Amino acid sequence: MKDEGSDLYTIKSYVFPQSLEEAYELLTKSPRNNLILGGCCWLKMGSRRIQTAIDLTRLGLDEIRAADGWVEIGANVSLRRLETDPILKRRFGGILGKSVSSIVGVQFRNCATVGGSVFSRFGFSDVTCALLALEATVVLHHAGELPLADFMALPIRCDDILVKVRIPDDGRTAAYESMRRSSTDFPLLAAAVSRRGDAWTVSVGARPAMACRSQAAERALEAGQGAAAAGDAAAAELTFGSNLRGSAAYRQELARVLVRRAAETCMEGGNGQ
Numbered sequence: 001m002k003d004e005g006s007d008l009y010t011i012k013s014y015v016f017p018q019s020l021e022e023a024y025e026l027l028t029k030s031p032r033n034n035l036i037l038g039g040c041c042w043l044k045m046g047s048r049r050i051q052t053a054i055d056l057t058r059l060g061l062d063e064i065r066a067a068d069g070w071v072e073i074g075a076n077v078s079l080r081r082l083e084t085d086p087i088l089k090r091r092f093g094g095i096l097g098k099s100v101s102s103i104v105g106v107q108f109r110n111c112a113t114v115g116g117s118v119f120s121r122f123g124f125s126d127v128t129c130a131l132l133a134l135e136a137t138v139v140l141h142h143a144g145e146l147p148l149a150d151f152m153a154l155p156i157r158c159d160d161i162l163v164k165v166r167i168p169d170d171g172r173t174a175a176y177e178s179m180r181r182s183s184t185d186f187p188l189l190a191a192a193v194s195r196r197g198d199a200w201t202v203s204v205g206a207r208p209a210m211a212c213r214s215q216a217a218e219r220a221l222e223a224g225q226g227a228a229a230a231g232d233a234a235a236a237e238l239t240f241g242s243n244l245r246g247s248a249a250y251r252q253e254l255a256r257v258l259v260r261r262a263a264e265t266c267m268e269g270g271n272g273q
């Protein structure tokens with residue numbers, strides 16, 4: 001994949017496994033040297049020597065389906081599909097599409113995958129912020145199914161395969177907000193809110209640490225205190241940090257505003273619902 005000495009990555013052996021078990025066996029033979037490939041959009045930014053690159057594209061993980069009360073999104077579904085798929089357009093206020101629509105550009109989003117985005121647990125991730133508010137679970141080949149929130153709390157170890165993401169198909173409305181310094185930059189802050197009857201879920205991402213739920217904001221909404229109180233509660237409860245995009249104090253104010261806006265949108269029926 002590269003010339004020695006350049007700053008891309010080197011792959012010695014490129015494999016299309018015939019099954020997830022075969023992929024898992026290859027990976028766990030040497031998790032430090034062997035690697036699952038997503039769309040390679042992040043990988044190509046670094047330099048790395050990969051002994052065996054494991055390409056999952058022949059395993060049918062590029063499907064989105066709604067069945068038995070769940071929406072399932074395969075690991076190889078592209079970020080662009082989150083914007084265009086009719087199943088997702090009709091559900092959750094379309095927030096999965098909205099959350100990724102500022103990521104770089106359409107060509108990039110045609111390559112980057114849900115699996116690569118969720119597995120990497122980037123602090124800036126729009127995708128995980130939206131999925132957290134939808135109470136998604138992740139299905140790992142070896143470890144099985146666990147709530148996304150629990151998965152995000154685990155140390156990042158490249159010794160399992162993310163097979164799919166599952167979202168309860170429970171008719172909830174949802175809304176997503178992010179603030180960026182320019183239209184396709186990383187988010188300065190992101191907020192997602194969902195509502196199912198009287199139950200609310202609030203997540204805040206790009207703090208710049210990983211997205212997390214704000215239980216204080218959820219309690220405020222469930223007690224009927226309104227969207228502004230939820231914004232205040234999230235700003236008071238969560239921790240924020242500084243980086244070159246913005247200070248902790250600025251992010252705290254953004255959390256107040258973006259949570260309020262997303263909650264207001266949910267009260268009106270959610271983005272586009």
Ligand SMILES: Cc1cc2nc3c(=O)[nH]c(=O)nc-3n(C[C@H](O)[C@H](O)[C@H](O)COP(=O)(O)OP(=O)(O)OC[C@H]3O[C@@H](n4cnc5c(N)ncnc54)[C@H](O)[C@@H]3O)c2cc1C
Binds near residue numbers: 039044114124
């Ligand atoms: C310039 C740039 C700007 C970006 N801006 C944003 C942004 O604003 N918001 C945002 O949310 N994201 C952003 N991203 C991240 C992007 O959306 C993708 O999340 C990222 O590129 C990884 O997706 P990928 O499919 O290309 O994964 P890859 O680069 O192929 O893989 C990334 C990592 O995930 C692992 N992996 C991939 N698939 C699996 C799997 N199924 N199971 C286990 N491990 C797996 C790989 O082994 C690797 O360690 C940006 C990325 C770049 C390069």
